[in-house]
Amino acid sequence: MSRGFDAAEYKARLARAQAGMQAEGLGAILLTTEPDVRYFTGFLTRFWESPSRPWFVVLPAAGDPVAVIPSIGAALMAGTWIKDIRTWSAPDPVDDGVSLLADALREIGGPVGVPSHLETHLRMPLADFERVKAASRQPFTDDRRIVAGCRAIKSEAEIGKIAEICAIAGRAFHRVGEIAAPGVPLSQVFRDFQRVLLEEGADWVPYLAGGAGPEGYGDVISPATDAPLAVGDVLMLDTGAVRDGYFCDYDRNFAIGRADDAQRAAHARLIEATQAGLDVARPGARASDVWRAMADIVGGGEAAGRLGHGLGLQLTEGLSLTARDHTELRAGMVITLEPGIETAPGRIMVHEENIVITDGAPRALSPLSGPDLRVI
Amino acid sequence: MSRGFDAAEYKARLARAQAGMQAEGLGAILLTTEPDVRYFTGFLTRFWESPSRPWFVVLPAAGDPVAVIPSIGAALMAGTWIKDIRTWSAPDPVDDGVSLLADALREIGGPVGVPSHLETHLRMPLADFERVKAASRQPFTDDRRIVAGCRAIKSEAEIGKIAEICAIAGRAFHRVGEIAAPGVPLSQVFRDFQRVLLEEGADWVPYLAGGAGPEGYGDVISPATDAPLAVGDVLMLDTGAVRDGYFCDYDRNFAIGRADDAQRAAHARLIEATQAGLDVARPGARASDVWRAMADIVGGGEAAGRLGHGLGLQLTEGLSLTARDHTELRAGMVITLEPGIETAPGRIMVHEENIVITDGAPRALSPLSGPDLRVI
Structure with missing residues (x-):
């Protein structure tokens, strides 16, 4: 499958954002994070792992984006569809892009929307943000969730990327x-x-979690210990692998040597809950509706926590399948269904699949698991 | 080598921070990022890859840290030396830890220092930060660079971790x-x-960059293309691999099939520049002095850019070897020496090593490369 997207894809993303900006009366949106910058430009690099340099992209309410970036990224950004690229030699302890960004914002004009709500952060030094606000002399506000709103609805091309990495992970789980x-x-x-x-075929593996034990595992975020697997354990592996900048995020459980009845029953219950989520995941349903369908089967009420979430340029993004998130599902949203069940005090089993919401039944992007717990 | 650190290591880190807080009149420091939280608590997980949940640790001017975290991390945090752990069910679209954090800050008392300078960011939604400031009713300010100052000087135990991952990468480069x-x-x-x-032996590989071409490579941040290697290319691989939460960051160049005189000369010049950096890297020297020693050999003046940086819990952290960074080197700092040279218009070669500053000559953590370009 070819890499990246054509310019039309990025122009369509920008057009959606600009329609929102015009409706909300924003003059510009300031982007600072890896996924937001990549979504609108195609700028793909692992260099964000280095926190030394800030990167800025400004979306104007009309016209093309302006990149204000460290010169080390100029050649790579020039390979994207972005034409207006302004650079400085970073890191500069005196003026680390502040004047250049303030000039661009003054030229484009505000109000300047900055993603400020749940799941966002500002990837630049706080002190420099205050300097930019003062030097640009523009009003600053939040972005009215426009960026998150654009990113939540995936194009067919994006869905293809996620399907590709899901297939790669499927082959890996098979092994x-x-x-x-x-x-x-x-x-x-x-x-x-x-x-x-x-x-x-994964390009890299930003995320891997898991656990093992005879009654399930203690949590799903701890790093692996050197404890050896034992016959009778359930092993869970949960990966966020990346291909061409898009994530999968799903898991599989395996019984080591043999499976007992409790393990088999718990796994079958998780698959039943996943199916219940699939049955409810339609345009117009709320995130909380999908949560409830699964929670009714795995139990625990609100303590069941988050049973899935949006997925795409990040391991998790956008809506959460919780009792309190009432986001309406729409066609093109890619989400995970991730029911968990308590198998013993302090022990759990978790199952996860990746799907895309369509006008009809959701389409599975991960190869849906059957109820039988696989024994290896 | 054993995993993690004993509690005494963390208590020593906290004592250094608290000495700084008392000197600067801070009542608390608020931590929100993965490396800062891990440095003071030992909380190690790849779950930070998910942006859905904020995580907070408050360092008081006296007494032990307070963790204010999503309940999904409670078990893992309870395995660290931190005792005061306060949790909420995140993500909560109405109050995502805001009240809990504000209460903790009010109890501990300000002024609250937040890392705000070069290389830092605040990992929480901007809108929630404003809510926390208002609800806590404490004055907020920057952290006076106390956190970065603590992190810059590595303990022997930390240096051992970095040496371990450097050795792992060395064996990989050998292959x-x-x-x-x-x-x-x-x-x-x-x-x-x-x-x-x-x-x-790497736990994971958060960073890999590189390039290839007969006259060097175009930049060092682009993802790999599917273009095949050819006889006469110089291949460069630069990795930030991790073991037990600590990074290496160094590279190696390889001639594919044969090396020509220009490639050999450029490589030898890079090693000469590295040696010049080693000769100057002593306590009391400035970052800019080490930069100048290398820049004098590779040429380019200020346009040579950054020729090295601090290293540790992050791929890059702390000082930069640039003309403008006059940070004084001190024993215990771990830095990279990373001279680059223009080999043709728009083409470069780069070499990088990792060292620790000591009271005498610096100690190499990566296995120092000789002047001969390796042919494979």
Whole structure:
């Protein structure tokens, strides 16, 4: 599959944002984070791992975006569809892009919307943000959730990217029997599973979580220990791998050597909950409706927590399947269904799939798991 | 090598921060980013890849830190030395930890210092930050660079972690001949090199950059293309791999099949510049002095850009070896020496090593490369 998108894709994204800006009376939107900058420009690099330099893109209410970036990124940005690229030699301890950005904002004109709500942050030094506000002499406000709103609805091209990395992860999960066996430390399984993901076509593996134990696992965010797998354990691997800048985020459970009845029942219940989520995930349903369909099966009420979320340029983005998130589902949204169940005090099992909301039934992007717990 | 640090390490870090807070008259420091939170608590997880939830740690001017975190992290945080852990069910679209954090800050008392200078950002929604400021009724200010100052001087235990991941990368670089050959796409080399790093003991590979071409490469931040390597290319691989939460960051150059005189001369010049940097990197020297020693050899003046930087919990952190950064070197600082040279219009070669500043000559953490360009 070809890399990146054509310019028409980016122009359509910009047009959607500009329609929102005009409706909300914003003169500009200031972008500072990796996914927001990439969404509107196509600027794809792992260099964001370095916090030393800020990167700015300004979306005007009309006309093309302006990139205000460290000169080290000029050549890569010039390879995107962005034409107006202004650079400085960063990091500069005296003026790290502040004057250049303030000039651009003054030229474009405000009010300047900055993504400010749940899940966002401003990726630049706070002190420099205050300097930019003062020097630009423009009013600043939040972005009215315009950027998140654009990103939430995926194009067919984006859905294709997510489907591709989901397929890669599917092939990797199929090979877990090669790397997981009694006596193998969980940390080794983690290392090997990342290797297998790369072999199957992932560009990199930003996220891998999991756990193992006879009654499930303690949580899903801890790093792997060197404790060896044992016969009778349930092993869970949950990956956010990336291909061409788009994430998958789903997991699989495996019984090591043999599965007992409680493990099989818990797994079947998770699949049943996933199916209930699939049945409700239609345009017009609320995130909380999908949550409730799954929570009714796995139990726990609000304590069941988040049972899924949006997915795309980030491992998690946009809506949350919780009791309190009433976001309306719309065709083109890519979400995860992630029911969890308590299997013993302090122990859980979790299952996760990736789907896209369509005008009819949702389409699975991950290869949906059946109710039988796989034994390896 | 054992994982993590004992509680005494964290208590020493906190004591240094608290000495600074008392000197500067701060009542508290608010931490929101992965490396800052991990530095003072030991909370290590890849879950920060998900932007959905904010995480807060408050350092009081006296007494132990307070963690205000999503409940999904409670079990993992309870495994650290932190005792005062306050949780909420995140993400909550109405009150995502705001009240809980404001209460903690009011109890501890301000002024509240927030890291605000170069290289920092606030990892929480801007709108919630304003709510926390209002609800806590405490004065907010910057952190007087106290957190960055603590992190800049590594303990022996930290240096040991960085040395370990440097050794892992060294073994991986030694194996590049297994994966790079004429006809192999650069994207495949990138995938395979990540695999080799994992096989040699990296926990994960957050960063990999590089390039290839007969006269060097165009930049060092672009993702790999599918273009195949050719006889006569110079291949560069630059990795930020992680073991137990600490980064290496260094690169190696390889001639594919054969090296010509220009390539050999450029490589030898880079090693000469690295040696010049090593000769100057002593306590009391300025970052700009080390930069100048290398810039005098590779040329380009200020346009040579940044020729190295601090390293540790992040791929890049702290000082920059630039003409304008006059930070004084101190024993315990871990830095990279990263001279680059223009080999043709728009083409460069770059070399990088990792060292720790000591009271005498710096100690190499990466296995220092000799002047001869390796042919594979």
